[in-house]
Amino acid sequence: MIKSISYWSFEHGLANTHPIDEALGEAKDAGFEGLELCIGTDGELNVETTQAGCEEIREWIDSAGLHVSTLASGMSWGFNPVSNDAEVREKAVALHEAALQRAAWLGCEAMLFVPGVVTSPIAPDEKVRYDHALERCRANVERLLKTADRVGVDLCLENVWNGLFYSPVEFASFIDAFGHDRLGIYLDVGNLVGYQQHPPHWVELLGHRIKRVHIKDFKDDFGWTGRYEFAKLGKGQVPLRETIEALRNIGYDKTVVAEMMPWDDALIGDTSKAMDKILV
Numbered sequence: 001m002i003k004s005i006s007y008w009s010f011e012h013g014l015a016n017t018h019p020i021d022e023a024l025g026e027a028k029d030a031g032f033e034g035l036e037l038c039i040g041t042d043g044e045l046n047v048e049t050t051q052a053g054c055e056e057i058r059e060w061i062d063s064a065g066l067h068v069s070t071l072a073s074g075m076s077w078g079f080n081p082v083s084n085d086a087e088v089r090e091k092a093v094a095l096h097e098a099a100l101q102r103a104a105w106l107g108c109e110a111m112l113f114v115p116g117v118v119t120s121p122i123a124p125d126e127k128v129r130y131d132h133a134l135e136r137c138r139a140n141v142e143r144l145l146k147t148a149d150r151v152g153v154d155l156c157l158e159n160v161w162n163g164l165f166y167s168p169v170e171f172a173s174f175i176d177a178f179g180h181d182r183l184g185i186y187l188d189v190g191n192l193v194g195y196q197q198h199p200p201h202w203v204e205l206l207g208h209r210i211k212r213v214h215i216k217d218f219k220d221d222f223g224w225t226g227r228y229e230f231a232k233l234g235k236g237q238v239p240l241r242e243t244i245e246a247l248r249n250i251g252y253d254k255t256v257v258a259e260m261m262p263w264d265d266a267l268i269g270d271t272s273k274a275m276d277k278i279l280v
Contacts, residue, residue, distance in 0.1 A: 001244070001252065002067050003275050004034030006214070006259040008074075009267060016043025020057055024064040030272040034067035036257045037106065039099045040075060047075075047098040054105035061107075070156075070212055070255055071103040072112040077123055081140050082116030082133040082164075093140050097147045104151035110212050112156050112186045113144070118163030126163075133164055134174075141178065148182045156186035156211045159202075166195055168205040175209050185209045188259070189243050190216030190230065199239060203246035210252060214259045215240060215278070232267075233258065233274035240278045 005027050012018040016038065027035045037057075039045050045057065061068045079092035096113055103111045117126045118133050141155070148155040157165070157175070165171040175183055187210045189199040203210065217236030219229060233240065244256070256279065258271045 001247070001279055002034045002255045003032055003272075003279055004036055004067065004070075004255045004257040005030070005032045005268065005271060006036045006072065006257050007038045008072070009258065009260040009263065009271070011263045013038070013263065014261065016040045016045070018044065020044050021060045024060055024066055024068075026268060028064055028066055030268045031276070032066070032272060034069070034255050034257070035061075036070045036072055036255070036259075037068060037108070038072045038074070039102060040073070041078070041095065045102070047095055047102065049102055051105045054102055058105075058107050067255065068106070069109040070112065070257065071099065071106065071108045071110075071153075072259075073099050074114065075099070076114035076116060076162075080117045080123070080126055080128070081114075082118070082128050082136040083126070084128055084132075089136060089140070093143055096144055100144065100147045100151055100153050100155070103153045108153060110154035110156050110184075110186075111148075112158050112212070114160055114162060115141070115157045116162065116164055120162050122161055128163075130164075137164070137174075138177075141183065145178065145180055145182055154182050154184055154211050156184050158186040158191075158214075159188055160191050161194065166197075168197075168202045172206055172209055184211030186212045186214065188214035188216070189240070190214065190218050190236075190238050190259070193218045193236075193238050194220065199243040200246040203243060203250060203252075207250050210247075210250070212254060213247065213252065213256050215243075215256055215275075216259050230261070233260070233271055233278065244278055 010018045081092040217231040219236040
């Protein structure tokens, strides 16, 4: 597996303003083999970045000698692909079509897509009926797969705190219904514990549908205080070593991207050291 870190984990990464060339150097110096780039509506890499701009970034990647094969998008939190507003849905899909093209220009193999928000602590104002969300999600994926096919990039749906696909059985069924090699799952193992799921079981049930993997750590004390929080790797309750073993058992050998937030000046180095213990 390829030890990688998310661009969002760097200082100002979430604002999409951390210089990409600096992130590449910092990731390499910290002992990572790969970096996951992130795209937004503005900032260092955005949906209006030109082909020439993407090719220049690719030159930086090649010079750094890092593995950069995935692009992540958080744009669904601002433009919900399953919104009750048809104009918002159209905007969301158009943004991700543009993102898929930039992924191809960058030489990436896969793009993370948050398929939509039913309701979420991240977006509490969203309230979409579940069956409506599923119907809209199917239509959006069909459209995005046409772009994914054209540009040669895998479309990977992430499990996240969005009120959608909280069962691995349902998620697998949704993916299988398309019968499309370009469609798969971007499994975030750290997002599972918060809704009472065991990550290795998801790996076993989803199997070959898993195209890419995020890791983070999480802990809660719900029975006593009702508190929960994400944690530094190895400091929470996510069974990381067991999950990595489950991934090996299904033959997964691609990027394992640590998505760690919020940033502090020890975060990148601490994450690298923790991953060395997890990936042995």
